[in-house]
Amino acid sequence: MFKKLPILRVMGDSFSEELHPVVEEVPVAVIVNGRHTLTSMTSPVMLREFVIGYLYTERIIRSLDDIESIRIEDATVSVLTKNPFEILVSKKTVLSGCGGTSSFLDSTHLPQAPQGFQIxxxxxxxxxxxxxxxxxxxxxxxxxxxxxxxxxGVAIRIVEDIGRHNALDRLIGFSLEAGIDLSGTFIICSGRISSEIARKCLIAGIPIVASRGATTTLAVTIAKQANLTLIGFVRSNRMNIYSGAERIAGAQTLSG
Known part of the structure; x- marks a missing residue:
């Protein structure tokens, strides 16, 4: 996940040569039914789970049963589906900094977040x-x-990646293979909650997402429409609940 690279460290007026850990970033090509579907700049781990989660949240597959085989060779992941002629996808490049892949997001076609528990x-x-x-x-x-x-509040799995969207896809792929019912779980993340994070959570059936960072207006709009609980700026004993407050014990239900 990282390599130690030589740096010149500056401390005040002092300079020193040192080795510093730097996270790895590699291009990973995803081939679906012989067609180059995706190039993702990502961390070189859990590639199987990443690809499964990506295909699922992009609705290229509807379940694990749609996959005939997955083969990983170096930085290429080849997927064969059971109904290759029913699955048409376009080639995309996902950079590590953004992760978003949809040129247009129609929030009216997203599923509602599942109900069932408070925390x-x-x-x-x-x-x-x-x-x-x-x-x-x-x-x-x-x-x-x-x-x-x-x-x-018990950790099921913690996933790391240079991109938060890639990390979420890995987590969703892991959960699909493990048969985890995501309606009884929640996720936490280190970075901003974007519309893409909200979209992936809704497709996967995750009802609550919380981050130590900020969110975006579109993510809040989507969360309110789909009753996803969206929480930002979780730090110390503080947090901001933007939507779905009824899932948080003691909170007043937000209107609008």
């Missing part, structure tokens, strides 16, 4: 804190964290 603000705060204690995150300062937690 306390303390559970959210503890989960965010636990997720951000990743050794790689602390050591390099150049990695995003997305964590999957159950409704009791």
């Amino acid at each position: 306390s603000p303390g559970v959210i705060q503890s989960a965010v804190k636990a997720g951000l204690e990743s050794d790689l995150h602390v050591e390099t300062g150049g990695i995003h964290i997305v964590g999957l937690f159950d409704k009791e």
